[in-house]
Amino acid sequence: MADPLSAASFLDALRGEGLHVVEVGDWRHHNRNTKGPWGPVNGVMIHHTATKGAERTVDICRTGYSGLPGPLCHGVIAKDGTVYLVGYGRANHAGLGDDDVLRAVIAETALPADDEASVDGNRHFYGFECENLGDGQDPWPAEQLLAIERVAAALCRRHGWTERSVIGHLEWQPGKPDPRGFTMASMRDRVRARLGTKAPATQPLPAPRRPIVDLSQLVAAARRDPAATGTPVTYAGTRTVEAALVDEGLLARQRLDGHFGRDTITAYAAWQRRLGYTGSAADGIPGRASLTRLGDKHGFQVVA
Structure with a gap:
């Protein structure tokens, strides 16, 4: 359990892990804080977007849509590994989830099955939407999976969390399928291995080709x-x-x-x-x- 990082520390943590980060508009002050509390934060939640195309995905995640205003996450992880920051603070990404899952995340123990929706996850989790159709056929490029690993490790490292503080939306809210196409167990294994290194990567990923x-x-x-x-x-x-x-x-x-x-x-x-x-x-x-x-x-x- 921890206070949320400042926007500057959040950005520094991501870049310190070697990520290519793009700041979108006034992301530092784009949030839903007027609708409820932000923090304490307890972990990192990973989603897929069910959209195609980085530009369209970033636009949707920043602005939201009818019935669900943006931001819909803090960062969008595109297929080329770029992380687009679209908001900071309370974001409409997690929704209501299982209080037993939250307790397990806080204790960093094995997750129970999510079978109820009673706790406000938008308050407790950093959220990252990953560009993918979520149909089980759309591929997850190596660059994107590496970026997810680095994002999760960056925040765990900064807060002193283990890989057990990283969960998928499907592990939080009953009926949610995301992320689909890789397992969260395999991603936590990757995060654990990265956290086992003595220091973050000093060489950033090559900047993806920009439009x-x-x-x-x-x-x-x-x-x-x-x-x-x-x-x-x-x-x-x-x-x-x-x-x-x-x-x-x-x-x-x-x-x-x-x-x-x-x-x-x-x-x-x-x-x-x-x-x-x-x-x-x-x-x-x-x-x-x-x-x-x-x-x-x-x-x-x-x-x-």
Whole structure:
């Protein structure tokens, strides 16, 4: 049993274990703390998302959906091993679970069968959603399984927990199937072995290949006049930029449609002003410096 780590310590623990971490928007202050307590924390819970595609998965886990507002976890673990931080504090990931399971996690003993839902798990667990369809056929790449191992070990190491503080959603709440495709027993074995090392890995995992945004094409698209034809300007790679502007609170989510039109230009101009640009330098036409700053923060790469 422990107080939750500060957001800074949480991030430091993950990076200290060699993980490639992407911070999404204002993740440090995105939570459901107004709906109930956050802490004491007792363990780490692993889920699968039943979704496909890192960008879509991160968006859903950050914002939630009808009837279940986000964040739906603290971090999303993509298939390439990248960890996207989408919230911190109370998150809608665990729901009600078995009080006997919680007592076993606290005591770090073998888990009993989960046969009731009476305890608020959102209060007691760090939650990580892993990109996978959960159909038993969708593969779990080695990079993703290694990232799950490192995430769990990072938090156990920081709190002084053993691998028995790591559980799956299916071990907490009756009827839940996740994660499906590997066993939590095998993952706890991996975490135990990692915790047996004298120190965290000092060499981080190679940064996964990031989505690429072509600056020249983006500029050409932005300089077209969408009013001339009455339709938005379309640019194939813009959704990545639009998603970043949405996360920055500069673009309405309903404009996340793959077009670089007037609304996106206006939002990008606001991003330029946020960086300190004024006048013609904040006209909504992307420049290398401002686009690189956006890409570094939101996980895409800029090429000429």
